[in-house]
Amino acid sequence: MEGEDEGPGTMIEDIVSNGVDDKRSKPIFSSEQMDVEAYASLYSGRTKITRLLFIADRCGNQSMQLEALRMAYEEIKKGENSQLFREVVQKIDGRLGPAYGMDQAWVDNVDRRAEQRKEKLENELNSYRTNLIKESIRMGYNDFGDFYYAHGVLGDAFKNYVRTRDYCTTSKHIIQMCLNAILVSIEMGQFTHVTSYVSKAEPTPEALDPVTVAKLRCAAGLAHLEGKKYKHAARKFLETGPELGNNYTEVIAPQDVATYGGLCALASFDRTELKNKVIDNLNFRNFLELVPEIRELINDFYSSRYASCLEYLENLKANLLLDIHLYDHVETLYNQIRHKALIQYTHPFVSVDLHMMASAFKTSVAGLEKELEALITDNQIQARIDSHNKILYARHADQRNATFQRVLQTGSEFDRDVKAMLLRANLLKHECNARAAARKCL
């Protein structure tokens, strides 16, 4: 691994080796392929199916795809969603043998049962409505919502859940309604609703038990993540209590809380915040135990062992791209983390030898120079590159000179603007006089 760069291979100092030392035991890399079964067992309900289908679409690997589709098929069979069933069968395309083909009998059965249940629910709801019993109407709408959700008609499910709002009497009901609405919105991908319902549920403290609080925080964190507000997302995930446990598996697994929270924090927090809120955070430590790679990479970043940190990130990347919430943010987050690492590396030094830095980050000097150039132009690093000797010199702006320059410039601008203004005033005066004269002539 170290032989591929052109840095002096013999000079292994502490900074260069950066923790990737052969003498230590190899850290836990999950660079081998994701175990689909283990991954799917973390979730339940509809999200399990969606995630499996996502993996099947995205992974390049035939065996993994078939595995995911097989598990999806079995999961769907346990439920009542005939639409999804048809989709999965189409995707499988007969590749898994006759046991995983189109089971028309099952589909018809499910549809017929659905019809019956729907009729029953409608009748019940109508009778409740004529009787005007609030609680029963609420439960009726709730049942309708559940029904539609089970059959995959998410829009109607959402509408029905929202309708229960008018009939909620206790804060427990409100919480239930909000949680349902949040669940459906996450499935639908409409995260603005998620944020609004989280904020509706939060101001009722007496009914909130720690599990619900944790659930709401996760939902809020997901919403922020989708909205690319990584700092807020990180804060929400970090505040999630360990009581979440396995109670929210229909949305998110505790491993995900660790992963999302850890990566967002790394990309957006500064050093003090990282230490206080992540490394010293006892609650969050429970989550980090579940995903030891994230824990290791955060520690490496904090102790400036950049090469190993970036290596962990690379290994995790393939699996993270298969996650339905994180996949389109992976690139951005990784870039931000890498930039932060570069900035943090150069921060304490007056001059840095680019060769050593390149071997610390395991890139070539030319590539490193390009990256640093971009950061300097962006004003994130105050330094200049001596391209001849390949050294980076820190440069601190001279306040005194800058002040003088600004003063002289402001003076000349004032000069110019006031003169122009006086001229314009003069022109206007003549215009007024001309018009007044014209009016007098009339």
Next chain:
Amino acid sequence: MESIEALVAHIQVLSSSVDDISHLHNLLKQAEESLQSQASRLAPFLEQLDPSKHSLGYLYILEAYTSAPIQTEQASELTVSIANFINSCLAEQIRLAPDKFTSVCKRFKDQVLLLQAPIQGVGPLRTAVRKLQPSSEQLTALHPDFLQLCLLAKCYKTGLCVLEEDIFEVDQPKDFFLYCYYGGMICIGQKLFRKARELLLNVVTAPMSTTNAIAVEAYKKYILVSLIHNGQYSTTSFPKYTSSVAQRNLKNFSQPYVDLANSYSTGKIVELESCFETNREKFESDNNLGLVKQVVSSLYKRNIQRLTQTYLTLSLQDIANTVQLSTPKEAEMHVLQMIQDGEKFATINQKDGMVIFHEDPEQYKTCEIIEQIDLSMQRMIALSKKLNTVDEFISCDPIYLAKAGRERPRFDFDDFDAVPQKFNM
């Protein structure tokens, strides 16, 4: 109605003291018609008069004489005689009849242009401008003519000395527009882009009720000069005080320039060049081709400037690659030019092919810089005083008071009384 001879006699007699001059002035005004009718006969009378003493009378007769069409043989000697007159006339007498003087000078300019020797007119018109101005802050109708002759004769430096005075009083908006436009062109010729930009901006933002062609042309040049000087031009925003007429219409007339500005802001030479090629004929027809070529070369400079922000030393090869020049030699040429122009402080090491960039060595510690700052401060103080006097003057202006009185907020019964418009004492 007096005969010309009598008039000439009057002139010779009455040109000595101030009272006599005003009496003479009245006589001349009454005699104007007769002078006009006998225009062609007036040449010999001119020789009887001495321009340095009898300036007013000479002026009237000269004006009448030149109002008639002139034959080409007489044109050159006429220009000589007018030039003599201008150089020797008395400023106080001239200022009594400014419009006559202006029309004489304008005809002089026409003659000079007909003879295709604009340089002959530059000197006399400069003296004319000086004599006509009641103060150095006043714009006269002759300023634009003078600048036009300077441009045609390519005597930019003489034009500059007039431009350096600040103008605050303007009589005719059209004169002002032309003055700023020609002034801008002269500054461009001398590569004083900052001043050119100021002058052109004055045209673009001047109060106008309708769009005029001068403003359109000035706007086109303004875009180009902004690009060369600042490296950027924001095509979307005019300053707040631009008239709405200008804001709406100017961009429509200068679309190729706006496109050029947009492709400049991408920073890529290739895009700029392609935009240049597509609009080449339009630039040529506007006589702006040279300026546009300067814009293109300034993009290289801008890119090299950006490099100096990030690098302490850089090889010429790298500069050439980043800025998309073809050879390191060209890069060296550009950097050398920038060093000579004082835009960048650097050292070229030809042995290694490296350029070392330095910081601005100005430490703001020398006596000269202190003097400069002191002068600037005094200028500011003078300007502020001027601003205050203008403000006071407007506050006492009856038209302003009437309008402000009408539109003031009314909090009290007393406020509903009319603002006193006149004080009858």
